[in-house]
Amino acid sequence: MTKTEDIKRLLAQYYDGLTTEEEENTLRTYFNGNDIDASLKDESIFFTALQSSECPTPAGMExxxxxxxxxxxxxxxxxxxxxxxxxxxxxxxxxxxxxxxxxxxxxxxxNENKSPQTEQDTYTNAKDAYAETSKALMKFSKTLNKGIDATENITNKTRD
Missing domain, CATH: 1.20.5 (Single alpha-helices involved in coiled-coils or other helix-helix interfaces)
Known part of the structure; x- marks a missing residue:
């Protein structure tokens, strides 16, 4: 390998953060010297800028x-x-x-496991069922009429 190829390899390692102090000193010595390869001129400027302590940290950066x-x-x-x-x-x-x-x-x-219950009629005799139904309807009718009468009385009193 030529010296230029070694320096390029060391630079790649330096930028990846994999160089030792000895390798960094080798790079410093090379870039501070006078016989820098023309293809590494830009790298030389960048490397020396990174190494110099002349670049102050901006105020409030931290x-x-x-x-x-x-x-x-x-x-x-x-x-x-x-x-x-x-x-x-x-x-x-x-x-x-x-x-x-x-x-x-x-x-x-x-619900599936419950035994089905057979429906039973309340009354076995149709006449008894009819009589009980009539009695219930009559009671319902009387109660409904009382409610209607009470509503009419209230309506009449408010009109007067």
Whole structure:
């Protein structure tokens, strides 16, 4: 391998954060020297800018970064809570559906297992049934007439 290829490989490792201090010193020595390959001129400017301490950090940068990181953490926590609530709603919905299904099945099962009751007539004699029905209708008619009379009396009193 040529020296240029070694430097390119070291630069790739440096940008990936995989270089050792010795390899970084090799890169510094190469880029601070005079015999830099023409294809690495742009890399030289970038690498030396990264290595120099002349570039000051903008005022308030640390606070802004901290604030942004806190916002991301807050969003992540709220997203987790929302996902947990959604999952809980699904679980509760499924459980309620299953409970309703089992309750319906139990009621249907109980009704099917009951012995059918034969219907019996209240009266065996048709004349007795007729007499009892007439008596009930007469009582209903008298009660209805009392209600109508009371309503008419109230209506007449309000008109006067």
């Amino acid at each position: 606070e802004r970064l901290s604030r942004q990181i806190n916002q991301w953490n807050t969003l992540e926590v709220t997203n987790r809570r929302a996902i947990r609530h959604i999952n809980l709603r699904w679980i509760v919905g499924i459980a309620a559906s299953l409970l309703l299904l089992f309750a319906t099945g139990a009621i249907v099962y109980q």
